[in-house]
Amino acid sequence: GQQLNQSPQSMFIQEGEDVSMNCTSSSIFNTWLWYKQDPGEGPVLLIALYKAGELTSNGRLTAQFGITRKDSFLNISASIPSDVGIYFCAGSLNTGTASKLTFGTGTRLQVTL
Amino acid sequence: GAVVSQHPSWVICKSGTSVKIECRSLDFQATTMFWYRQFPKQSLMLMATSNEGSKATYEQGVEKDKFLINHASLTLSTLTVTSAHPEDSSFYICSARDGRGTSMFFGPGTRLTVL
Numbered sequence: 001g002q003q004l005n006q007s008p009q010s011m012f013i014q015e016g017e018d019v020s021m022n023c024t025s026s027s028i029f030n031t032w033l034w035y036k037q038d039p040g041e042g043p044v045l046l047i048a049l050y051k052a053g054e055l056t057s058n059g060r061l062t063a064q065f066g067i068t069r070k071d072s073f074l075n076i077s078a079s080i081p082s083d084v085g086i087y088f089c090a091g092s093l094n095t096g097t098a099s100k101l102t103f104g105t106g107t108r109l110q111v112t113l
Numbered sequence: 114g115a116v117v118s119q120h121p122s123w124v125i126c127k128s129g130t131s132v133k134i135e136c137r138s139l140d141f142q143a144t145t146m147f148w149y150r151q152f153p154k155q156s157l158m159l160m161a162t163s164n165e166g167s168k169a170t171y172e173q174g175v176e177k178d179k180f181l182i183n184h185a186s187l188t189l190s191t192l193t194v195t196s197a198h199p200e201d202s203s204f205y206i207c208s209a210r211d212g213r214g215t216s217m218f219f220g221p222g223t224r225l226t227v228l
Contacts, residue, residue, distance in 0.1 A: 003156060033217060042119075042206050042219035043157070050215065088156060090217070098145040098164075099210070101217055103156045 004089055006104035014112050019076040021087060021107040028069040029091030033101065034061075037086045046087075047074070050095075079111050115141050115211040119220035126197055127228055134192045134223045136163075136207030142187035143209035148180070151204040151222075163190040163207075197227045 006023045013019055023032070031050055035043035047058050049065035049072060056063055062075045072089055089104035116139040126132050136146055144165045149157040161182055162170040169182035179201075181193040194201055208219040 031215075035219070040204075040222070040224065042117075042208075042222045045216055045218060048216045092217075095215055096210075098162065100147065100159060100162065101208075103158075106156050 004091060004102060004104035006087075006089055006107050008107060009105070010108040010110070012110045012112065013079055015079060015081060017079055019079055019083070019109060020073060021109075022071060022073040023089030023091075023104045024071045025091060025102075026070070029093060029102075030069065031092045031095060031099075032063070032065050032072040033090045033092075034063050034072070034074045035088045035090060037088060037106075039085075043088060076109075079109075081111050081113065084109055084111050115139075115209070115216075115218045117207065117209055117218050117220040119205075119207055119223050121223060122221060123224040123226075125226045125228065128198050129196055131193055131195045132197055132225060134194075134205055134207075134225075136190045136192070136209075136220055138188045138209050141209075141211050143190075144187060146184060146190040146207055146209045147217075148182065148190075148192050149206045149208065151206060157206060160192075163192075165190075194225065197225070199227045201225065202227045 004025045034046045037043045047063040052069050053067045054065040060077045087107045090101040092099045092101050118137045120135045146163040148160045151157045160175045163182045163184040165184045171177045184190040206222045
């Protein structure tokens with residue numbers, strides 16, 4: 001199936017640094033979601049974006065829905081060790097309970113002390 | 114956010130046996146649930162859409178007779194891996210949207226190991 005391209009694939013940063021990752025698609029989406037997955041667990045929703053150009057924050061996390069509706073980015077400020085994990089973007093064309101998600105390839109984040 | 118649970122969290126079985134995985138929405142009703150498979154160091158791949166009271170919709174390349182889905186109530190969907198083989202070993206995750214349909218919530222996943 002289709003996947004969204006995420007970059008970078010992996011990142012090694014020091015505690016306290018800011019992180020930026022992005023997600024691009026060849027087709028438009030009407031909803032963008034960002035998830036974090038820890039090893040052996042399901043993805044946990046971080047931020048949901050519903051409108052082109054929308055900028056939304058959740059604590060140290062900020063995400064934006066690209067104006068072209070083909071991309072989104074996620075920033076993490078002042079990283080801490082518990083930010084370690086895999087971050088996935090996901091897009092969907094429609095809202096509604098039956099609407100499917102297409103996932104990004106993931107960005108693996110490692111934080112060193 | 115909404116809560117989705119899965120049972121079991123892990124299962125080890127012999128080749129040729131069938132394994133059933135349950136997915137429950139705990140604090141909302143879900144007419145639609147989704148089943149994903151995730152191989153190590155890879156992203157989630159959608160297998161099928163589970164529809165309450167009707168047949169599941171499978172993604173291209175997913176064998177419907179191999180992965181049986183039943184969505185008998187508004188809070189429970191089950192995935193049965195029939196005649197499991199080692200190549201079916203994977204992390205299986207379900208998800209559902211909450212009542213407003215705006216956000217998707219995932220279960221904690223089930224690790225299946227087929228010997």
